[in-house]
Amino acid sequence: MSLNRWSTLAWIPEVGSSWALPLRHERITSFESPIGKAAWQLRQVCQALTVRAISLWDSEYGCARFVLATADIACDKLMRLRSNRCLWTAPPVYSGRGRPRVHGDKFKLNDPTTWHKAEQSVVVDDPRQGRLRLQCWHQMHFRTTASHPMQLILVERLDGAGNLRTGKPVWLIWVGEAMPPLGDIWQLYCRRFGVDHWFRFAKQRLHWTLPNLSTAKQAERWSDLMPLLSWQLWLARDLVGDRPLPWQKPQSRLTPGRVAQSMSALFTQLGTPAQVPKTRGKSPGWTPGQARTLRVRAPIVKKRYSKRKKQSQTSA
Secondary structure (H helix, E strand, C coil), X not given: CCCCCEEEEEECCCCCXXXXXXXXXXXXXXXXXXXXXXXXXXXXXXXXXXCCEEEEECHHHCCHHHHHHCCCCCEEEXXXXXXXXXXXECCCCCCCCCCCCCCCCXXXXXXXXXXXXXXXXXXXXXXXXXXXXXXXXXXXXXXXXXXXXXXXXXXXXXXXXXXXXXCCCEEEEEECCCCCCHHHHHXXXXXXXXXXXXXXXXXXXXXXXXXXXXXXXXXXXXXXXXXXXXXXXXXXXXXXXXXXXXXXXXXXXXXXXXXXXXXHHHHHHHCCCCCCCCCCCCCCCCCCCCCCCCCCCCCCCCCCCCCCCCCCCCCC
């Protein structure tokens, strides 16, 4: 099945597990953008919640356009930034002359000479990543989001002597109400990777990309089964026991793959309303003279930026 881009908004129910339960799972059509689709999904989910949620986003959504699109949604956002982004500090106090400044100093993430001293700094020991140093700058914003202040967070890995290890640092921004403690931000953002585990599980175990379907409608109907199967496995995790294969170690906290591996015993108890399949026999084949219907071909939609042609200037 040839899949276009899909936008999935999932709930991560547990810390340190691979469970991710999709709340919205929809295809991004040729006439939609990932940012617009994600903002619409977030709005739909937050309207049904009774508490203020914390959403985690990849670097594709760490931009001014997404901040503006979700500014009126009652939700806190923790987003990753690309290292080539530029931010601005809060403007200085108005001097009383001229137009008040909108931006302060420029802050380039890949240029340490433009950084000023961080307002917060803490060193934590992560059981998986080792020693981490986190720094936080307050009242930062993109160039077009001056009215939406953000908290900029830098996560760096240190060695045993406290020196910076090789590898790219991680940049995060917090947009919303009171930010959690700086030492807990890294653990909070790590929960986002549960969505990546779900995509891999859906493709490899639930065979999301296996069928070779013809139309987008067929692909959407098949893809609608993926969240239903995921929720079914989540609800059945306490009803099945671990049945490891001979080369697997027993687990106390079952993963989605282990629950799917143990569902056969539960299906045997529940039974099925389907009838016993009939024997195939000898197929008669295609009827001679019967017309064949060609596969419907969808038009190709090309989305690209085209530059305006320069007009030649002629002198009179």
